[in-house]
Amino acid sequence: xxxxxxxxxxxxxxxxxxxxxxxxxxxxxxxxxxxxxxxxxxxxxxxxxxxxxxxxxxxxxxxxxxxxxxxxxxxxxxxxxxxxxxxxxxxxxxxxxxxxxxxxxxxxxxxxxxxxxxxxxxxxxxxxxxxxxxxxxxxxxxxxxxxxxxxxxxxxxxxxxxxxxxxxxxxxxxxxxxxxxxxxxxxxxxxxxxxxxxxxxxxxxxxxxxxxxxxxxxxxxxxxxxxxxxxxxxxxxxxxxxxxxxxxxxxxxxxxxxxxxxxxxxxxxxxxxxxxxxxxxxxxxxxxxxxxxxxxxxxxxxxxxxxxxxxxxxxxxxxxxxxxxxxxxxxxxxxxxxxxxxxxxxxxxxxxxxxxxxxxxxxxxxxxxxxxxxxxxxxxxxxxx
Numbered sequence: 001x002x003x004x005x006x007x008x009x010x011x012x013x014x015x016x017x018x019x020x021x022x023x024x025x026x027x028x029x030x031x032x033x034x035x036x037x038x039x040x041x042x043x044x045x046x047x048x049x050x051x052x053x054x055x056x057x058x059x060x061x062x063x064x065x066x067x068x069x070x071x072x073x074x075x076x077x078x079x080x081x082x083x084x085x086x087x088x089x090x091x092x093x094x095x096x097x098x099x100x101x102x103x104x105x106x107x108x109x110x111x112x113x114x115x116x117x118x119x120x121x122x123x124x125x126x127x128x129x130x131x132x133x134x135x136x137x138x139x140x141x142x143x144x145x146x147x148x149x150x151x152x153x154x155x156x157x158x159x160x161x162x163x164x165x166x167x168x169x170x171x172x173x174x175x176x177x178x179x180x181x182x183x184x185x186x187x188x189x190x191x192x193x194x195x196x197x198x199x200x201x202x203x204x205x206x207x208x209x210x211x212x213x214x215x216x217x218x219x220x221x222x223x224x225x226x227x228x229x230x231x232x233x234x235x236x237x238x239x240x241x242x243x244x245x246x247x248x249x250x251x252x253x254x255x256x257x258x259x260x261x262x263x264x265x266x267x268x269x270x271x272x273x274x275x276x277x278x279x280x281x282x283x284x285x286x287x288x289x290x291x292x293x294x295x296x297x298x299x300x301x302x303x304x305x306x307x308x309x310x311x312x313x314x315x316x317x318x319x320x321x322x323x324x325x326x327x328x329x330x331x332x333x334x335x336x337x338x339x340x341x342x343x344x345x346x347x348x349x350x351x352x353x354x355x356x357x358x359x360x361x362x363x364x365x366x367x368x369x370x371x372x373x374x375x376x377x378x379x380x381x382x383x384x385x
Contacts, residue, residue, distance in 0.1 A: 001086040002095045004103035006079065008110070010121070013069070013076040021068025022078040023058050025050065027085070027096055034088035034158075049092060052182055056097055056138050056171040057081075060179035063104065064133035070112055075119055077109060079132070090158035093169055097140040102212055105134055106219065138179040139208050141201040143168040145187045152193070154200060168194070170201045174209045 011022060027050050029037045037043075057063070068077035081103060083096050108129030113120045144156035144164040156164060166185030172178050178198065183189060 002092070002099040003084045003086055004096075004099035005082045005084075006103045006107040007082070008107075009078045009080070010070065010075050010119070011078045013073060017065075018073040019069045019076075020065040021076045023063060023065065024078065024080045025053050025057060025083075025100070026081070027053060027083045029085050029088075029092075033085040037085075037088070048184075049096065052093060052140070052169065052180070053083075053096055053100060055180040055182075056140055057100060057104075060136075060138045060171070060173075062101070062134055062136050062138055062173075062179075064135065067133040070119060071114060079104075079107075079109075088158060090161050091142050091155050093140045094142050094155065097138070097171065098208065098212075101134075101137045101139065102215070104132055105137070105212070105216055107132055136173040136175065136177070137209055137212065138171045138173050139205045140169055140171045141197075141204050143170075143197050143200075145185070145189075145193075149187050149189060149193060152197070154204070168197055170197060172198070172201045172205045174206050176202050 013020065014022070027046065029043070029046050030039055031037050063079070068079065070076060081100055083100055085092060085096075108124075108131050110124070111122045111127040111130050113122070142155060144153040144160055145151070145166040145168070146153065146164055148165060153160060153164075156167075161167075164185065166183065166187030166189070168189065169180075169182045170178060171180040181194075
């Protein structure tokens with residue numbers, strides 16, 4: 001669903017086109033239509049849709065821009081078309097093009113008069129508003145292709161657009177004049193496929209144009225007769241929604257008989273009467289002899305509290321048991337050496353220094369020294385003797 005609104009304003013014309021009015025188109029995709037849409041962001045989808053609508057409505061020359069001139073080179077009408085996407089269920093192009101052209105056909109601008117250099121704009125009460133001069137109504141028809149162009153689908157939904165291979169948009173009027181054509185996607189189209197799509201477009205455009213013209217004629221009759229017309233007047237007041245619920249027919253002939261049968265089959269209600277007892281003048285007691293259910297509630301609450309206490313005591317006992325087991329394990333493993341390793345299966349190897357072998361050279365050198373000393377001592381003893 002797309003909501004289209006048209007507004008007008010007197011502005012200065014463009015320097016290169018002093019006798020033509022200005023047309024401005026704007027399409028907004030809000031998060032209200034779909035969660036994936038972001039506000040205030042010029043996405044690729046939004047830019048492509050705006051360009052396609054401009055080619056369909058502006059470049060096709062469907063509106064006579066020269067009729068929007070008030071004073072050549074000084075004052076012209078600027079027609080602004082704002083379109084808001086309300087519900088995104090696929091095929092935004094077709095919905096926006098239909099809403100836009102219908103809004104332009106339905107729009108009435110204020111009447112003006114020029115006397116010398118003075119421009120007077122009249123209100124709708126003073127003079128009837130003037131409709132726009134529209135030559136034809138271009139309408140877009142979208143085709144989706146699947147399996148490399150094997151299957152063709154008209155007016156695809158949002159889920160179908162996610163899995164399609166290619167897209168073809170054809171804008172045409174009821175005179176079978178193609179206003180614009182755009183192809184996107186990864187599918188290659190042949191001549192026969194495009195001709196087939198153009199024939200389908202001509203049939204669809206003729207049907208939609210007929211519906212639009214009937215709606216505009218009904219609106220024109222309502223304006224002449226002084227009835228309600230316009231978007232604001234078509235909304236029902238004092239209702240939550242504008243949808244009308246169809247009333248269902250209900251047969252009430254046998255209602256009394258069915259009600260009597262139901263009452264007869266039902267069990268009689270238990271009647272309990274409380275007789276007030278007057279103890280003293282001005283006082284009374286009501287409800288004597290009736291069982292009190294507050295005690296049952298208190299007993300059930302006490303049972304629940306006892307169960308909760310038992311569960312808490314059991315949990316505390318289990319915690320103490322686990323703590324004692326942990327302390328016993330700590331005592332047992334206190335004297336054992338702790339091996340720092342990443343796995344219990346790894347082997348621990350202790351590196352010890354090797355014994356240095358004794359040198360044979362020193363052993364041989366010490367022996368002759370000892371023998372020489374002994375011989376020298378013997379000689380000294382002999383001399384002394």
